[in-house]
Amino acid sequence: MTAYVVCRQCGSRIPLAVRLRSQAPIIFSATCPVCGFRGKYSYVDIVEEGVYRAKCAVCNVRLYSFRLGYAKCPICGSRYLVTLGEWRLLERGEPPPSPAQTLATVGMFVGGIAGASRGRDAPEKIAGIVAGAIAGLILGGLLGALLETLTRAEREVVYE
Numbered sequence: 001m002t003a004y005v006v007c008r009q010c011g012s013r014i015p016l017a018v019r020l021r022s023q024a025p026i027i028f029s030a031t032c033p034v035c036g037f038r039g040k041y042s043y044v045d046i047v048e049e050g051v052y053r054a055k056c057a058v059c060n061v062r063l064y065s066f067r068l069g070y071a072k073c074p075i076c077g078s079r080y081l082v083t084l085g086e087w088r089l090l091e092r093g094e095p096p097p098s099p100a101q102t103l104a105t106v107g108m109f110v111g112g113i114a115g116a117s118r119g120r121d122a123p124e125k126i127a128g129i130v131a132g133a134i135a136g137l138i139l140g141g142l143l144g145a146l147l148e149t150l151t152r153a154e155r156e157v158v159y160e
């Protein structure tokens with residue numbers, strides 16, 4: 001149960017130290033244990049074995065498992081029966097709040113405070129709070145979008 005590339009010279013399997021394509025560098029060199037040919041490969045050349053993937057039905061995180069059987073989503077705790085086809089959802093977990101939403105709220109709060117210290121009199125202060133809140137909202141939203149992109153990476157399930 002490993003990931004491998006196929007030797008360009010003799011067609012033998014060259015086992016890799018990684019188990020997933022996503023763990024490998026984009027370009028890497030590997031030496032064939034059979035014919036000794038050293039070639040450059042990219043992560044798209046990697047063949048994965050014994051990896052099962054699905055998307056969590058509750059929190060939408062992409063999951064992978066190295067085993068068939070019972071497993072849990074590491075994010076929301078939903079329980080699954082990992083099969084060769086679709087994973088069977090046995091128990092729904094609690095989905096976490098969307099990071100984009102949470103961060104937009106934090107950004108609005110921080111932005112509002114920063115804006116308040118800028119104006120001299122009350123109307124200016126209020127304008128500052130509003131402008132700060134909007135700027136904060138945009139910043140928070142962007143940060144959230146970025147975080148969401150990062151969290152879109154695959155996660156290994158928790159085995160039971």
Ligand SMILES: [Zn+2]
Binds near residue numbers: 007012
């Ligand atoms: Zn070879």
Ligand SMILES: [Zn+2]
Binds near residue numbers: 076077
């Ligand atoms: Zn989940």
